[in-house]
Amino acid sequence: TNIQLLPLINEIIEENICVSETNQKVILKSNLDIKNYYMDSIMIRHIFNNIISNAIKYSSKNITIDLNEIDNKKIEFIIKDRGIGIPDDEIKYLLDPFYRASNRGAVQGTGFGLSIVKRFVDLHKGQMLIESVVDKGTAVTITLPYLQQ
Ligand code: ATP
Ligand code: MG
Numbered sequence: 001t002n003i004q005l006l007p008l009i010n011e012i013i014e015e016n017i018c019v020s021e022t023n024q025k026v027i028l029k030s031n032l033d034i035k036n037y038y039m040d041s042i043m044i045r046h047i048f049n050n051i052i053s054n055a056i057k058y059s060s061k062n063i064t065i066d067l068n069e070i071d072n073k074k075i076e077f078i079i080k081d082r083g084i085g086i087p088d089d090e091i092k093y094l095l096d097p098f099y100r101a102s103n104r105g106a107v108q109g110t111g112f113g114l115s116i117v118k119r120f121v122d123l124h125k126g127q128m129l130i131e132s133v134v135d136k137g138t139a140v141t142i143t144l145p146y147l148q149q
Contacts, residue, residue, distance in 0.1 A: 002036035005075065009048055009067060016053050022060040026052070030067040037075065038147040043120040050113035051079055051140050057107050059083025059137065074126075074145045082137040091130055103134065 013026045055063045059081035066078040086094065086101050093099045095118045100111040114130075121128045126144035 001039075001041045003039050003041050003044060004034060005037050005039075005044075005067070006030055006032045006034070008041075008045065009052075009065070012045070012049050012052055013065075016049070016056050020056050024056065024060055024062050026056070026063045026065060028065045028067065030065075032067060032069055032075075039124065039144065040120075043123065044144075047117050047120050047142065048077070050117050051077075051142070054113065055079050055081040055083070055138070055140075057109070058104075061137075070143075074143050077142045077144070078139060080137060080139045085134040085136055085138055086130070086132040087134055088132075091132060094130060 009028065009030075013028065017024075017026065052063075052065075061082040063079065063081045065080075066076070068076050070076050084103055084105070087103060090099075090101050094101070094114050096111075097115045098111040099115075100109060118128060121142060121144070124144050126142060129141040130138065131141075132138040
């Protein structure tokens, strides 16, 4: 379907901030206009909801999101938190269903989110990169090509 990405991302941020117990802020920077993007709305919602909810769940500090259109052919979404991070040797397991990092603490989750995100990103012929340092924070970069209308 045709998706207006910027309002959708803002909506997802609001929904997640509402249920968060800390009062961290999400700072969104974007060069997107009101153009529609031809993407699957259910998959897109799942992708961004899980990545944004993870950043909020596993961090109590402010989060930054950069959402930009590149070369008129793809969307680049970069989300950075300054939270608990993920141990280096565990990053490769995050895409396995049920896998949760050993430092997750008391934060609730099923460990399904990222494995579904990865599959949905693949279906969009996109890419995902997870970079993280324990106790410093995590950056997730997702690029999604879109069809020209
Ligand atoms: P679900 O998304 O199914 O509700 P979940 O958030 O635990 O549960 P995933 O989204 O798949 O599952 O994430 C897998 C694991 O990766 C998490 O349990 C957590 O240990 C780690 N993780 C993911 N994102 C972050 C992050 N931003 N900071 C620190 N750890 C993270
Ligand atoms: Mg999750």
